[in-house]
Amino acid sequence: MDLLNALATLANFVFIPALAYGSQLALGALGVTLIYGILRFSNFAHGDTMAFGTAVTILMTWYLQSLGVAIHPLPTALIALPIGIAVTIALLLGTDRVVYRFYRRQRAAPVILVIVSMGVMFIMNGITRFLIGVDEISFDDGERFLMTARQFRDMTGLDEGVVIRSSQALTVVTAVITVGVLFWFLYRTRTGKSMRAFSDNEDLALLSGINPERVVVVTWAITAVLATIAGVLYGLDKSFKAFTYFQLLLPIFASAVVGGLGNPLGAIAGGFVIAFSEVTFTYAFKKVATYILPDSLAPDGLLQLLSTDYKFAVSFTILIIVLLFKPTGLFKGKSV
Numbered sequence: 091m092d093l094l095n096a097l098a099t100l101a102n103f104v105f106i107p108a109l110a111y112g113s114q115l116a117l118g119a120l121g122v123t124l125i126y127g128i129l130r131f132s133n134f135a136h137g138d139t140m141a142f143g144t145a146v147t148i149l150m151t152w153y154l155q156s157l158g159v160a161i162h163p164l165p166t167a168l169i170a171l172p173i174g175i176a177v178t179i180a181l182l183l184g185t186d187r188v189v190y191r192f193y194r195r196q197r198a199a200p201v202i203l204v205i206v207s208m209g210v211m212f213i214m215n216g217i218t219r220f221l222i223g224v225d226e227i228s229f230d231d232g233e234r235f236l237m238t239a240r241q242f243r244d245m246t247g248l249d250e251g252v253v254i255r256s257s258q259a260l261t262v263v264t265a266v267i268t269v270g271v272l273f274w275f276l277y278r279t280r281t282g283k284s285m286r287a288f289s290d291n292e293d294l295a296l297l298s299g300i301n302p303e304r305v306v307v308v309t310w311a312i313t314a315v316l317a318t319i320a321g322v323l324y325g326l327d328k329s330f331k332a333f334t335y336f337q338l339l340l341p342i343f344a345s346a347v348v349g350g351l352g353n354p355l356g357a358i359a360g361g362f363v364i365a366f367s368e369v370t371f372t373y374a375f376k377k378v379a380t381y382i383l384p385d386s387l388a389p390d391g392l393l394q395l396l397s398t399d400y401k402f403a404v405s406f407t408i409l410i411i412v413l414l415f416k417p418t419g420l421f422k423g424k425s426v
Contacts, residue, residue: 096381098250108369110258110327113265116361117320119345120354121313127289127352128309131203138214141335143318144325145222147174148229163233171322178314185210186310218332227330232256257327268319281308340402344409350419367408368401
C-alpha cells in the first residue's frame with residue numbers, strides 16, 4: 091500500500107505535470123525546429139510569438155464572454171483560438187515581408203538573422219504588453235478538474251490522491267492531435283514534401299521547380315499555428331504573463347537542441363526530456379521517501395535537489411552538455 095501511495099504521489103506531482111509541460115514545450119520546440127530546418131536560423135522571437143498569439147486569443151475570449159458565448163465544460167479560449175492563430179499568421183507573414191525577406195534575398199549569414207530576430211523579439215514583446223498589459227491573467231473558464239484528489243482516494247482507497255486538471259488533459263489531447271496533423275502534412279502532402287526537400291537541399295529543391303516563397307509562407311504559417319496553440323495551452327494550464335513567455339524561450343530552445351535542431355521528432359522528444367528533468371530536479375521527494383523507506387531512515391529534509399526558482403538552470407545545464415558532447419542532439423539534426 092505504501093508503494094502505491096508513493097507512486098500516486100509521483101504521478102500527481104511529477105508525471106502528470108511533466109507530461110502536460112512537456113507537451114507544451116514540444117509544440118513550442120516544433121516551431122523553433124521548423125524555422126531552423128527550413129529557413130536556417132534560430133528564431134529568438136518565438137517565445138514572444140507565443141505570447142502575442144495568446145494575448146490575441148485572450149482578448150477574443152473576453153469579447154466572447156461579454157457576448158455570453160461559452161462551451162462549458164471546455165474553456166471559451168478554444169473558440170477564440172482560431173482568431174488568435176489567424177492574427178498571429180498575419181503578424182509573422184508581415185514581419186517576414188518587412189524584415190526577414192530582405193536579409194534572405196541578400197543571403198545574409200545565419201548569425202545576422204539571429205540578431206534580427208532578437209530585434210523582432212523586443213518589438214513583439216512591446217506590442218504584446220501594449221495590447222494586454224503586464225499583469226498575470228487567468229482566462230480558463232472551463233471545468234477545473236477532470237478528477238479530484240477525493241474522487242481518486244474514494245476510487246482506490248489510497249491515502250494519497252491524484253488530481254488531473256482539465257487543462258492538463260486538454261493540453262495532452264490537443265498536442266497529440268496537432269502533432270498528428272503536422273506529421274501527416276509534412277509526410278503526406280505535396281507542400282509538406284516540398285518543405286522537407288527544401289530543408290534537405292535548397293539548391294536541388296529550386297532546380298526541381300519548388301517555389302521558395304511558397305515554402306517560406308507555409309513555414310511561417312505553421313510556426314504561427316504551433317506557437318499560438320502552445321502559448322494558449324500553457325496559459326490555460328498555468329496563467330498568462332507576457333514576460334513568462336520570454337523566459338520559456340530557454341527550455342524551448344533546449345528542447346529543440348536536445349532532440350536535434352531541424353528534426354521534428356527530436357523536438358518532441360526533447361520537450362519531454364527537458365520537462366521531466368525540470369520537474370524531477372525541482373521536486374521535493376520527502377513524502378515519496380517516507381512511504382518507501384522504513385521509519386528509521388525517514389528523511390528530515392525535503393530531498394529537493396534544486397529550488398523551483400532554479401528550474402530553468404536545469405534546461406541551461408542540459409543544453410550546454412548537449413552542445414558540448416552531442417551538438418546534433420539525441421536524434422540526428424543539424425549541428426548548431
